[in-house]
Amino acid sequence: MCERCNYSELLEKSGLPPTPHRLSVLKTIGNSPAPLDYKAIYRALEEARHPINRVTLYRILDLLVEKGLIERIGSGSRAPCYGSAPNAHHPRHPHFYCSVCGSMECLDPGSLHVDVRAIQEAYPVRIQKVEVRLDGICGHCLTKEGGAHGGESDASRCRERN
Ligand SMILES: [Zn+2]
Ligand SMILES: [Zn+2]
Ligand SMILES: [Zn+2]
Known part of the structure; x- marks a missing residue:
């Protein structure tokens, strides 16, 4: 649970009236410790007793990405994940993607440094x-790999963590 971000204020600053649907989508993503894919967001909204139909949810996600409130995080060939866009409380950070179970984790902002200035000096961009x-x-899948059991059921359970 993030207590520092005021989600309705973030929406208003982007020129979006904070409707209940937009607020609950932004909260679901913002309060999650890891990026969520579409299915996980849909499920979380249902569990929070605030179901949103698929078309509306896609539209809200697109809108929040367009306004820079959330980011679409690529996950190889699978469905993209959604996470909070960097803001005053949340610095940009790398992500770790498990190619076995498809889970995504947020890594510490300081764990990987990209020297943007040096790259801009070296290239005309x-x-x-x-x-x-x-x-x-991921650690979960590594543990499974070393254990006695393996296979499909373990992989799907791991993905549930999202
Ligand atoms: Zn926050
Ligand atoms: Zn995994
Ligand atoms: Zn993240």
Whole structure:
């Protein structure tokens, strides 16, 4: 639970009236410790007794991405995940993606440094956004790999963590 971000204020600052639907989508994503994919967001809203139909949810996600409140985080060939866009309380940070179970984790902002200035000096470009994703096998899947059991059921359980 994030107590520092005022979600209705964030919406208003972006020129979006804080409707109950927009607020609950932004809260669901903002309060999650890890990025969520569409399915996980849909499920979380249902569990919070604030169900939103699929078309409306897609539209709200697109709108929040467009206004820079949330970010679409690429996850290889699977469905993208959504996380809070960096703001005053949340610095930009790298993500870790598990190629076995498809879960995504937020890494410490200081864990990987990208020297934007040096890159801009070396190339004739202006960098507007840095997205760093590290792929590998998450701790949960590594434990499973070493255990006696393996296979499909473990992989789907791991994805449930999202
Ligand atoms: Zn926050
Ligand atoms: Zn995993
Ligand atoms: Zn993150």
